[in-house]
Amino acid sequence: xxxxxxxxxxxxxxxxxxxxxxxxxxxxxxxxxxxxxxxxxxxxxxxxxxxxxxxxxxxxxxxxxxxxxxxxxxxxxxxxxxxxxxxxxxxxxxxxxxxxxxxxxxxxxxxxxxxxxxxxxxxxxxxxxxxxxxxxxxxxxxxxxxxxxxxxxxxxxxxxxxxxxxxxxxxxxxxxxxxxxxxxxxxxxxxxxxxxxxxxxxxxxxxxxxxxxxxxxxxxxxxxxxxxxxxxxxxxxxxxxxxxxxxxxxxxxxxxxxxxxxxxxxxxxxxxxxxxxxxxxxxxxxxxxxxxxxxxxx
Numbered sequence: 001x002x003x004x005x006x007x008x009x010x011x012x013x014x015x016x017x018x019x020x021x022x023x024x025x026x027x028x029x030x031x032x033x034x035x036x037x038x039x040x041x042x043x044x045x046x047x048x049x050x051x052x053x054x055x056x057x058x059x060x061x062x063x064x065x066x067x068x069x070x071x072x073x074x075x076x077x078x079x080x081x082x083x084x085x086x087x088x089x090x091x092x093x094x095x096x097x098x099x100x101x102x103x104x105x106x107x108x109x110x111x112x113x114x115x116x117x118x119x120x121x122x123x124x125x126x127x128x129x130x131x132x133x134x135x136x137x138x139x140x141x142x143x144x145x146x147x148x149x150x151x152x153x154x155x156x157x158x159x160x161x162x163x164x165x166x167x168x169x170x171x172x173x174x175x176x177x178x179x180x181x182x183x184x185x186x187x188x189x190x191x192x193x194x195x196x197x198x199x200x201x202x203x204x205x206x207x208x209x210x211x212x213x214x215x216x217x218x219x220x221x222x223x224x225x226x227x228x229x230x231x232x233x234x235x236x237x238x239x240x241x242x243x244x245x246x247x248x249x250x251x252x253x254x255x256x257x258x259x260x261x262x263x264x265x266x267x268x269x270x271x272x273x274x275x276x277x278x279x280x281x282x283x284x285x286x287x288x289x290x291x292x293x294x295x296x297x298x
Contacts, residue, residue, distance in 0.1 A: 168206025
């Protein structure tokens, strides 16, 4: 059991904290989830707001969002949350730190989390070691946040089985790259190609540090143009615009329905080589629309 840090007032705050397992239904699979909201595990009010948000996935953060002095307090929050049955994704500390093992020790004494984001993943071995500590039963999303991680991204993708995520802020700090989309295009492309090569879902892009929704939409377009299909966010206000932008549009669905009706879902009526990739795209739109849009509506 992790001890609660700090004062009597802090202890009282934890004692009054309750979670409803129904407050955060796990209805959208991680393989297709669009918005991934990171929220500090040491902030009970932020957790409540996150649970009420439009985010497809709430990721309770034990890593960069939590100061070292607050780590034990944050783990206590996670312990309580998991024991309520609330579906919970966690971002745990990277495998080169002592906090990684402590985070995983915590999870040995709780119900299984919905999934784990592994911070600063740099090798397949780190992903495999994390999976082994979790009994090989928990989905893992490795965060690629460094030059070493990017160089090993294909092997990491092979080990992850779910999808990759791009920690763009730490990647920029590690490499000295700028925020311009051109500066990060190579890194994004590497994640997309590795994911496709290993037949896992398209990766999750890094968060946008802006309050301007037009800037956010432009950032989302940069990611989708590269082939990404999810996005991290640091504020609940970004979840709805991300979800809208990463869902099939009415025009997309109309085009896909027309093509599938003409060619058949099994491609039985394909007559030219150019029609196969079109059908594949239409089927992907259909699959996403069945989660995010009224596919049956015409």
